[in-house]
Amino acid sequence: MGIEQQSKGGPSPVPGVDPGGAATMRAAVQHRYGPPSVLEVSEVGVPLPGRGDVFVHVGAASIHPGDYFAMTGKPYLVRLAFGLRRPRHGTPGMDLAGVVEAVGKEVTTLRPGDKVFGWSAAGALAEYACVPAKNLVPMPANLSVVEAAAVPTSAMTALQALRDIAHVQPGHTVLVTGASGGVGSFAVQIAKALGAEVTGVCSTRNVELVRSLGVDHVVDYTSTDFTSTDSTRTGKRYDVIFDNVEAHPLAAVREALTPTGTLIPNSGRGGRWLGPIARIVKARVLSGFTRQHLRPFTSLGKRQDLLTLADLLAAGQVTPVIDRTYPLDEAADALRYVGAGHTQGKVVITV
Known part of the structure; x- marks a missing residue:
């Protein structure tokens, strides 16, 4: 699969790369649009990384109103992006922070063991996530994994x-x-x-x-x-x-x-x-x-902007505000709280 891993004991199997699909992980999953009750945490197969991907052991993932809209499928316009009849991605969540477990052969910017934060198309509310390398940057040393996940x-x-x-x-x-x-x-x-x-x-x-x-x-x-x-x-x-x-x-x-x-x-x-x-x-x-x-606008994920934010965070000019943290098992409660629209800063799920 084009994945390399470093460990103290030498090369070892990478979770999610087993072609037999034996490896599993815990993740928040939804099979249909609806209220937070459609989410359940269950065992699923780990994702298979590509040559340009980074395989991340997720430490924390933040959620925002966009995640709530994607879960409910309302306004209906969002279904053009996330799936007309049901969610295209079964595991929600975009913003995450964690540790690199493995990298694809084409990845040169990151290595196993690096602490990183960034965003994915979906799948952040899980123990592991495959993320394009261009969507991740090193985590500032003065941030916790919870704070870093709140940023992207x-x-x-x-x-x-x-x-x-x-x-x-x-x-x-x-x-x-x-x-x-x-x-x-x-x-x-x-x-x-x-x-x-x-x-x-x-x-x-x-x-x-x-x-x-x-x-x-x-x-x-x-x-x-x-x-x-x-x-x-x-x-x-x-x-x-x-x-x-x-x-x-x-x-x-x-x-x-x-x-x-x-x-x-x-x-x-x-x-x-x-x-x-x-x-x-x-x-x-x-x-x-x-x-x-x-000037209404739509923000776009840009690695250079994430690097700019990392500098502001490292310099103490920007500090994430954390409202609440929830364990992965309470992902539905976290999304329900965000959907109410009165958060103080960010809501983060710890994995």
Whole structure:
């Protein structure tokens, strides 16, 4: 199978490479779309690595709203990517951290024994995962495996939105809604690292958490509406609004933008059929009639961006916020909690 392994006792069989399929592992599995109860943890065959793959012993895997949508199959639009009638991948989960057990013959960037973190197409909620080498980078020494697993998708979304879409520069004013959530908690820290003056929007219970992330200002949305024209408004306009909640109409949010500011809508929620598509289309259309930039986007997994994040993490400029950890046996409970939409930072499953 093009796999090599190093061990103290010399070459040994690699789990998952047995052509007879005798090796098994524990994994969260679903055979149909539905609520978290469709998940069960059972023994399955270990995956077979390819020549360009890395075979990872998973230590932890994080989950985010996208995993919840992929599990439920709602909005129905997600089924175009994950399978029309049933999930194409039986084991969910993308973001992971762990130890390299073996590498394919074409892999030169990593070796057995390396501690790594990154993302896969699916299959992270398992004891082992096969991941393309280009999707993994060495784990910063100052991070635990739980912290590292929390990073990939959410932090890359925040980095690409602020750096590549909004082009945040030193001195810019940036407002982040959902500042205590998975993407938001990374976004406020990355915006600060880019030199911006940062305002985080959150509920009363999360004010101290958001303040601890280094923001310049905190808006408690239960008492202050950053879009309102009445006495509860902050009275500020922002160069960039990264809207991870989308609780306000586009027209209202635009009132809080500078005349040439950038609004990035970033929520997968919406109707049961198309999810956020209607809002995205409206933002695209409106952008052609205003000097303001309305820029919905889809983040893409990029190894170089993960390396950039690793540097920020190693320097202490970005620190993952961990809400809760669950053992693999409680994966359904973890996804149920994430689906409720009120996480403080990231939810991580330990394997």
